[in-house]
Amino acid sequence: MFYLLIILKDRDTPYALYYIYSISLQIFSDAFCCVFQLVWLGINAFLFVHFYMAFLVDRYYYTRVILGHALSWARAPAACLNFNCMLILLPVCRNLLSFLRGSIQCCSRTAARQLDRNLTFHKLVAYMIALHTAIHIIAHLFNFERFMDSQLMINNSHLPYVLSQIGKNDNRSYLNPIRTNETVRFLLISVTHNLSGLTGVVITLALILIITSSMEVIRRSYFEVFWFTHHLFIVFFIGLVAHGIGRIVRGQTVESIIVHDPKKCHSKFETWGQSGTDCPKPDFAGNPPMTWKWVVGPMFLYVCERLVRFYRSQQKVVITKVVMHPSKTLELQMKKKGFKMEVGQYVFMQCPSISQLEWHPFTLTSAPEEDHLSVHIRIVGDWTQALYTACGGDKTVVLDAWTLPKLAVDGPFGTASEDVFRYEVVMLVGAGIGVTPFASVLKSVWYKHVQENKNVFTKKIYFYWLCPETQAFEWFADLLQSLERQMTEKDMRDFLSYNIYLTRWKDAEAAHFRVQYEAENDPITGLKQKTRYGKPNWDNEFSAIATQHPGSKVGVFLCGPTALAKALGKQCISHTESGTEFIFNKENF
C-alpha cells in the first residue's frame, strides 16, 4: 500500500503500472507457491478421504467382514499413490517445462518463475509417495494376516471362513485371494506366486534404493551413484502398472448384489445357496487395474522428453575457443546452430568421450548479442577434470580444432532476467560464484549500448561482487577490464560502477595490499577501481545511490545466499523514500 501511494504520485503512469505489478509479484510469487502446495495437499487429502469412503459401501461388506477397516486404509493411500506417481514425472521434464515457460511468459512471469522450482516439487512429491507407500504396506500387512486367519480358522459357523471357501471350485468368484490353508507355504505363495505381492515388494525395494541414494550426502559427493540408481524408476513404473493386474481387491459383483443383499443375508450364511432361501451364494470379482490410466500420460511425456534430449544431443556443437584461466576455470566458447538464449540462463552439457550418461548444468556467461555461447567451468570433480584434459588443459601446444572433444548442449533453461533492462538504475549483487549470471547481464547491457539503434533504458549500473578469495577473480576481472577499456573509449566511464569486496584474506596478502595501496591499478584485479576489504556497508551504499539518483526507480538484483537476500530486502524497504525507490527482485538464478 505504501508503495502504491508513492507510485500513484508519479507522473509516468505506464512505468508506474509496471512497478505495481513487480512489487505485487514479490508477494504473489511467494503466495503462489504456498497456494500451489496447499492445492496439492488438498487434492491428496480429498483423494484419501474419498477412496476411504468408497470402500465402506455394501459391495465390500463381505470383504470388510474379513478385513475390517484395513481395506479402506490400504485403498486410500493407493489412490494418493496413483496421483503422486502421475505428478512425479512432470517436474523433471525440463524441455517440456521450458516450452511451457516460453508460452506462459507472455502472459504471466510469476507462473513462469514457478516452473523453476521444479526440483523442490519433485522431492516433495517423492516424500509423499514414501509416506503413502508406508501406510499402504502396513494396511496390507493387516489385510494379509486377516486373510490368512480366516482361511485357517476352520469352523463352518464362522463367517470369514465360509466366505473364504467361496469360489473354491471355479476359481473365479472367490473373495479370499489366499486360496489354500497350507500354513507353511503362505508366505511364499502370497509374495512370489501372486503378481501383486511380487510387484509390490519389487517396487518398494526400488523406491527404497532410489531414496537412500538420493540423500543429499550421496547426491553431492557421488552424483553418478545417485543418477544411475535413480533409473530404477523404470522398474518402479513397470511394476506399478503391473501391480493391479492380479485384481486381488475383491468385492461383490453388481449382479450378485441385486439378488443377495449383504445387510439381510449376512447372518444367514449357513443357509446360503440352499433351496428355499432368498440368499444365493454371493459372487465376487476383482477391480480392474486403474493405475495405468493415471500414469500413462506422464510416462509418455517423459519418453518424449528423453527423446528430445537425445535429439538435441545429436545436434552439432563446435568448440571455437578454449581459454584456460589461472583460477582452475576453463572457458569454452562454442557455436551451435539455431541456439537462442537470454540473459541469466543455463545449459546442460554432455561430453560423450568422458561419459555417455552424464549431463552437467552450467550458467551461460555469454550475452545473447554475441555469436557464440560460452560457459566458465570450475574444475572441481571427475568430469570437469576430464574435460580439462580433453580440451588440452595440461598441454602447452595449440590444439587443432578437430582434436577437441565432441560436446552436446541441452537448453537453455531457466527464467530469463530480462527485468534488469527495465530499470533506469540497476544494482547487481553477486556473492562468490553467484557472479556468473551477471557476466551475461553486463555483456548484454554493454552490447545494447554499443548498438546505437537500441534505445537502452538502463543508464547506470552499480555492481557489487562479494568474494571470499582472490583466486576466483581472474576470469571475471578480465571481463571487467575489457569493459572498462571499452567504456573509456566510448567516453562512458560512468556507466558502470563496480565494487569488489574481498571478504577473507590471509595475513601475508594483507601486507602486500598495504604496500600497494598507492598503486594506480588494484593489486588483485588490475582494475582501476580498487578492491575493498570486508563486507559492504549497505546502509551507506543505498544512501549514496539514493542521493545520486533522486526520483528514480532502482532495481536490486541478487545472486547469493538467503541471509544476504534478507539484508538487502530490508535495506530496500528502509531506503525507499519519496523520490528514490529500491525494488528488490528475488531472482532465482
Added chain:
Amino acid sequence: MGKIEWAMWANEQSLAAGLIYATGGIVGVAGQFRGWQFAAFGIAAGVFVCLLEYPRSKRGKGTSVERTGQYCFTVCVNAFGPLTRNYYVRAFLHAALCVPGGFMLATVLGCVCLGIASLIYLSAAIHGEHWEPILPRTEPPKRVGDSIKEPPQNPPPRPPPELRRKKADKLETAAYDNPMSVTVNE
C-alpha cells in the same frame, strides 16, 4: 563410477533398513500376527542396526558431515574397536540379522533391505574401506607467525624515562618519530 566410497551409501541404506525392519516388527507385534516372535526379533535387530549405523564414518577424502547429535554414538561404536571398524564384520552381521526377518511378511521388506545393505558393505570392505570415527579435533596451540623465529629476550635499548618523552617544542632534535602527536602538559 568415480571414486565412490561405498560405505557412505551402505550406511544410508542400512539406516533405512533398520528403520523399516523395526517398523515391520512393531506392526507384527502390535497386530499380534502369526509368527510375532520374528517380529519381536525384528524390532530388536532394527533398533540395534539403527544405533550402530547412526554415527557416520569419516570420509577418506573430503569433508565429513556429521548427523545431529552423533557424538555419543560415535564414542560407543568406537569402543568396540576392530569389530565395528571392519566392514567385513558389518557385512556378515547384517546378513545374519536379516535372515530371521524372512520368515514373516511384516519383516520381509526389512530383511531384503538389510541384505542389500550387507552386500554394499561387502563391496566397501573389498575396496579396502573401514570405519573412522569423527572426533572433534583438538586445536593445536596458537603458533606465532613463521617470521617470528625467536622473540627477543631483552627489551630494546632506550634512553632513561625522563629523556624518553619528547618535548613538543623540541621535535626536530628528537631521537625518533612519535607515532602520535604530543601536547605539552607539564
